[in-house]
Amino acid sequence: MRGSSSHVLSLLEEAENKERKHIMVHVMDSPGENHLPRVYIQDASGHEGKEVEVQGWLANKRSSGKVAFLLIRDGTGLMQATAFDGDYFNRDKLKSFKAVPLESSVIARGKVKREERAPGGYELELRDFRLLHAAEEYPIQKKEHSVDFLMERRHLWLRSSSQHAVLRVRNRVMMTIHAFLQERGFTLIDSPILTPAACEGTASLFEVPYFDLGHAYLSQSGQLYMEAAAMAFGKVYCLAPTFRAEKSKTRRHLTEFWMLEPEVAFADWVDNMELQEKLVSHVVQEVLEKSREELETLGRDTRLLEKVSPPFPRITYEEALEILKKKEFPISWGDDLGGDEETAVSEDFDRPLFIHHYPASVKAFYMQPDTEKPELVLNDDLIAPEGYGEIIGGSQRIHDLALLEQRLEEHRLPREAFEWYLDLRRYGSVPHSGFGLGIERFTAWVCGIQHIREAIPFPRQIYRMYP
C-alpha cells in the first residue's frame, strides 16, 4: 500500500463515519497528510531512527499511567509501539488505548528505535495512532481452548503466533523442495486431480460425477502421470493436493493433503533412496537455518534435526520384523507395518530410517520385484524419528510390459483405464523410480507438533470441512 495510504484511509473513514461511528475510538493527534513510508515489521531494522508507518493489528497491550505498550502484528512480525505522556500523547489519550479491542486493525506512526528488550529488537516510538476498525470481542483468548473450538475458528486461529510459525515453516519446506529439485534439472509437471482410475485400489476414493463420462475420482497420487512425464522430461515432480477418503481419525491422517512426487527415468531403487535422503536432509537444514525464529516460537527441540544428514540408516523389512519381535510385537512375515510398528522400529534410530524390500503382497501393483527374491519389491519407506511415522514411500517401478499386465490382472484393476500406462512399457521402457513425500507429515515432524491437522492451512478431516 505504498503511496496510497491516504486513499485507503479515506475509504475507511467514509465507511466508518456512515455506519459504525459508535464503535470507533480515534486516538490520533495530527490526522493531516501522511507522507511516511509504509514499512513491514520484518524490514523495520533498516529504518532505525526514521519515521515510518506500520499497518497491522493490535496483538496485545498494557499500560501504566505514563506509558502504553501496544504490540502490533502485521503478518511479517511483531513490533512494540510505545506511547509516552509527553509531546504526542497526554494521560487521557493513553487511557483511551485501553478501550481498543484486541485484533483491531490499526495504523501506527512513529520513529523506529533500537530496543533490546522488545520483540524483534526494535520498537516504534509512537507519534500517531489510528484505529481503522475496532474488533468485536475476539473469541480466541490467552486461555486454553479445545482444538475443536480453534479449528471451528481456523480462519482466525491462523493469526496466533504458533499457527503462524507452523505455516511459515510449511512455506519454507515447499519453497526449498522446489529449489532443490529445480537446481537438479527437474521439471514441475502437474498431474491431474480428476482421474479416470485409481492408482492404489478404489476403497478410499472420492467420486465425482463428470458430465457424460460417468465418474471421475479425485487423485490419490500423481505417480502414474509422473512416470509418463519422466519418459519425456527425464526428471519430473508434482507437488499438489491429494485425496484419501479413508475413515481414519488418527493424528497422521487428513482427507486432503499435499504430496510431493518426484520420478526419475534411468534410476533404480538405490538412486531413489539417495535422492530422498539428500532432499530430506537439505530441507531440514534449510529450515533450521532460515526458519530459526519460527522453530523457537514453537519451542522445537532441534537437537535431533541437526543430525539429519545423509546417508540414513537402511534396514530391510525382514530386519524390521526382527526388531519388532524382540519388542514382542505379534507380527509375522507378510504383515504390513502400521504406525505403531513404524514408531517402535524407528525408536532404535536417531535419524530418519529407510525400511526397504517389503513383501510384494502388501505393496502396490506397480513395484518392481527383486530379481533374486521376487516375493520382495524394490521399495522403501522412510520413517521419521520421534514417532512421526512414514514421511516417504518410494519404489522402483515395473519396466516390463508382461509383468505389469500380470500385476494389473492379479490386482483386478480395470485394464482399459491403464492402457496408456502400459504404453510406457511399449515405447522405450526404462528402469525408473520415484517417491511420494507427504508435506504435512514432514512439516509436522520438523515443527515438532503432534497432529498434522495444524500443518495445513485449512484441514479437511472426515468430520470437518469448515471453514
Place this chain on the structure above:
Amino acid sequence: MRGSSSHVLSLLEEAENKERKHIMVHVMDSPGENHLPRVYIQDASGHEGKEVEVQGWLANKRSSGKVAFLLIRDGTGLMQATAFDGDYFNRDKLKSFKAVPLESSVIARGKVKREERAPGGYELELRDFRLLHAAEEYPIQKKEHSVDFLMERRHLWLRSSSQHAVLRVRNRVMMTIHAFLQERGFTLIDSPILTPAACEGTASLFEVPYFDLGHAYLSQSGQLYMEAAAMAFGKVYCLAPTFRAEKSKTRRHLTEFWMLEPEVAFADWVDNMELQEKLVSHVVQEVLEKSREELETLGRDTRLLEKVSPPFPRITYEEALEILKKKEFPISWGDDLGGDEETAVSEDFDRPLFIHHYPASVKAFYMQPDTEKPELVLNDDLIAPEGYGEIIGGSQRIHDLALLEQRLEEHRLPREAFEWYLDLRRYGSVPHSGFGLGIERFTAWVCGIQHIREAIPFPRQIYRMYP
C-alpha cells in the same frame, strides 16, 4: 543413475534375456564394465573432449553406408550421436542401426565433440551403443495427426519437442511466480480444494459426496481463504488446481486448471493493479531471457512480448464500451464483456490492457463498490494482447460487514457457510485486494499457442479425462 548404471543394466538384461530376446538388437562393441560418467544432454558442453554415457531415447536416425546419425533425447535436450565405419563400428553394424525403432530406449557412449551443425552445438562420437528396449512401432509420426488422436496419446505426445517446450515454459512461469512473490514477502498458503460453499455461484460446481457431512464442492477459487490468510500473514498467495464444471468447449476453457491467487491486506485496487503489472512483466521477461530455446522451438514471434513492461494501459469499462460501439458491437451498459469483446477492445493496444470499474451487477458479490459511483466496483480484468483474452481478474474486496451481509443476501448465498468469511469483517477489518491469474491462459499466451489444452500436462475437458 550416476554410479549405478551397471546395476540398472543388469536388471534389464535379465528381463530381456528372459522374455523379449526376439525384439532386441544388440549393437555393442565392448560390453564389459562401464565407469564413464553419466551425463545429461543439457550439461554435455561441460564435457567437451571427454568420454561420457548418455541415457535416453532414439528421437530420429539417418545413415549412409559409411556413417549413421542417431538423434538422442533424454528429457533435458537433444544430442546427435555419430557412428563411423572405422575403429568402433563396421558397415554391418552401421546397417543394423536401421532396425532400431524410434523411441527405443538406448545407452550411448562416446566422446563429446564441438559440432556447430548439430542440435545444441555438440555431438557424441559413438564408441558403444546399447539398445535397452526396442519400442513397438511408435504411433506418433512426423505427419499431421488430429488433436484428438494426439490427446488420446497425451502420455506419449509429451515427448514431442513442441509439447516439451510448452511445458518447460509452464515450469518457468510457475517458478518465476513463486520467486517473485517470495522475494516480496508473500507466504504460500494453500487453500482447500474440498469446500463447503461456492464462491461465485453453484451452477458450475463439481459436487463430491463427503462422508456424513453431505456434499463438498471442488474449489473454484481459493480467494475467500486467501482473505483470511492475508489478515494473518499480510501478503499471501495460493497456486493450485481449480475446477469449473462449465459446459464450455472454447479454446480458452478447461474443467481443471491451475490458478495463482495473491491477496494483500492494506492494499487497494490501485496497489492491486500495480502488483499485477509488475508480476506479469517480470514473468514475461524471465521467460524471454531464460526460455529462449523453447520459444524458438515453438516459433514464437516475441516482438510483442518484449514490449511487456509496466505501466499497462488502463481503461474503464465504460471506455471499453465506447471502443466496442465504434466497432459496431451490439452491447449496452450493464452487459458483461465476453471473449470476443475482450479481443476486440484489446486489438487497439500492443500490451496487456487493464479494464476496470465494471458494473457491480456483472461481478462477484465480494467486490468493493466505488465510493462515488456505487453501481461500479473497484475491479480489474487484465486482457492479454493477440486475442488471448482475460488472464487476470482482480478486485478490492468489501471490508464492511453490513455491506457484505447485504451482498450475500442479494446473491442468495447461504449465509451459514459464509459466517467465517464475515468474521474477517468483525475482527480488525482492513481494505484488501487480490487477483486470480490463470496459469494455462498465461502460458498459452507466452508460448503463442492457440488452445490452452496444450498448456497443461494432462488436460481435462468436458469430453476428456483420459489419459
